[in-house]
Amino acid sequence: MRLFKPVIGCLFLISGCAWIPEGDKPAEFMTAPSMDHALSEFHEKQATASLERWPNERWWQEFGSSELNSLMANGLKDNPGLKAASDRVREAEALARVEGSRLLPFIDADADVAYERVSAHGLFAALNRKEAAGAHIVASKINLLNFRYEFDFWGKNRAALEASLGEAAADKAEMADTLLRLTTAIARSYFRGVALRHQLDLATEMVKLRQDLLDISETRLRLGLDSVDPVKESSINLEQARKREALTRDQLDLQRNLLAKLIGKGPDSTQHLFLDKVNIPRDLALPDKLPLELLRHRPDLTSALFRAEAAAQRIKEAKARFLPTIDLTAFAGVNALRLTKGASTLANVLFSGSSVAYGVAPGLRLPLFEGGRLRAELSAQRAEYDKSVELYNDTLLHAIQEVADSLSGWKESLSILEAHGRLMSSQRKNQELAEDRVRAGLDDRRELLDRRHAVLEQEYVLKTLETDHLAARVDLIESLGGGYSKEIEIIQQLIRHKPEHPEGFDLYKWLIFSQKE
Missing domain, CATH: 2.20.200.10 (Outer membrane efflux proteins (OEP))
Known part of the structure; x- marks a missing residue:
């Protein structure tokens, strides 16, 4: 009987607190869409596939370029954007410690x-x-x-801590996403620079060929063997070749400057680049359940998931503010x-x-009356949670689209590269035939120079196609997360348990459900 009165008194006090309004049905997480059609032809060509073949943390090393490796090392160390992302992680972790102090x-x-x-x-x-x-x-x-x-009877401070931990984990995932975007941008720019350096050599050689053709036309005009028309045509072709050479040199300088900016250096640091040979990987292996496993390999998806979990904990915190x-x-x-x-x-x-x-x-x-502030805060947190879930769903759809697009781009760039290789072979045979005819006295040197120029023209195009194929490979690596699966274990350590959404959802199953397969 002695305990009965205090219990009744506590219940009376709690009943006098501000009432917690019912919210609308919360947003739901989207399941990963199927990609069976997009992956079918790849699985037919690749009998076995495992997660070990996914991009690793140093995926750029597969291209075999010491210059590229050095650029990556400098970019990871000195890029201001990456440093700012690291600072945001440190700030979020410090704020999480501040929230944790409220439990003590x-x-x-x-x-x-x-x-x-x-x-x-x-x-x-x-x-x-x-x-x-x-x-x-x-x-x-x-x-x-x-x-x-x-x-902390109602878990308000605990929810605030969990929300801060989720936000810190999201910031860390966003840092990994920044790192991924940086490294892929460096790789694309470097591959483009290597192609431009080779194209500049080809453009210079084409200028020399056009100059030789102009000299021959002028000589034939002086000897009365030709009219002035071949001279005019050769002059036009020479100026066009010089224009291409100048444009290629300008684009090469732009790539050098872009790389300098990406690695956090000045323009002088990249003036002697693009001397290495780049390997072009041909094989590709993908896991059978790509959409499912993709959730563990994309830092942007993980970040969106942690943001949603943090918003869920903020709902729990907002509800606890209605209680004594x-x-x-x-x-x-x-x-x-x-x-x-x-x-x-x-x-x-x-x-x-x-x-x-x-x-x-x-x-x-007791929060008896606060002018609707608590209900407004709870409504705002519920809206923030719904927004976070829909952002996750949109990020998931975008990730699936990027994978499908990069698979298609990689396949088509390979087909185009193979077709151009056959075209190159035909052009070289035509050049060899012209050389034989010149030696036999059946043609003059102009025909040989024209055939040689046609070969150089196709070699110039080949460098662009090789760059497109390498860029498609980088696009695929980026869409698959670029080795982020190595980082997910560290991020998961920030969360000590799998809290349930206060509205009834278990959000963390979306992060670890691939382990159930």
Whole structure:
């Protein structure tokens, strides 16, 4: 019976708190769409496929370029955008520690000394002897222990901590996404620069061929063997070749400057690049359940998932604000007060046993009416959660689209490259035939130079197609997450358990469900 009355009193107090409104049905996570049709032809060509064949952390090493490896090392060390992302991670982790501190008691100490003149017309003088009026007082207080603790009965502080941990994990995933975008941008720019350097050599050789053709046409004009028309045509072709050479050189400089910016250096640091040979990987292996496994390999998907989990915890925190807050404060120390004429004895009195002071103060606060603020905050957090879930769904669809597009691009670029290889073979045979006819005296040197120029023209196009194929490979690596699966284990350690959504969903199954297969 003694416990019955306090329990009834607590229930009465809780019932008097602000009521928690019912929300609309929360947004739901989308399941990974099927990609069976897009993957069917790849699985037919590749009998076995495993996650080990996914891009690794240093995927750029498969291209066999020491220059590219050096650029990546500099970019990972000096790129300002990547440094800013790292700073955001440190900031989020620090904020998570701030939220975690709310689960622990606050203990501090304080001391102060005050000098005061008592007003002759104030309340203190009116209630005490007349001698107190106009008196000068010195007082001192030393609290060796101040204790404050908020009991987290409803999980408000715990939810705030979980939300901060989720936001820190999302920032870390976004940093991995920034790293992925940086490295793929460096690779594409480098491959384009290598192609342009070869194209510049080809353009220079084509200028020489056009100059030789112009010289021959001018000689034949002087000898009366030809009219002026071949000279005009050769002059036009020569200027076009020079124009192409200048444009190629300009584009090469632009790529050097772009790479310098990406690696966080000045333009002079990339002036002697593009001397390495780049390997062109031909094989490709993909797992059988790509959409399912994709959720573990894409940093943007993981970031969106953690944002949604953080928003879910913010809902839980907002709901807890409708309930009573119970805390405890306590202090222990000494204090004393003396008239100024007796200030010399203050220290002796202050540290005497009779000056010891202590106190304990339990506290209870009820949010009975706050003008709708709590309901508005809860509504805002629910909307934030729905927005986060829909952002995740949109990111998932975008990821699937990127994979499908990159698979198609890689396949088509390979087909185009193979077709152009056959065209190159035909052009070289035509050049060899022209060489034989010149040696046999059946043709003059102009025909041979024209055939040679046609070969150089196709070699120029070949460099562009090789770059397109390498870029398609990088696009595929980027769409598959670029080795992010190595990082996911570190991020998962930030979350010590799998909390459930306060509205009834288990969000973390979307992160680890691939382990159930």
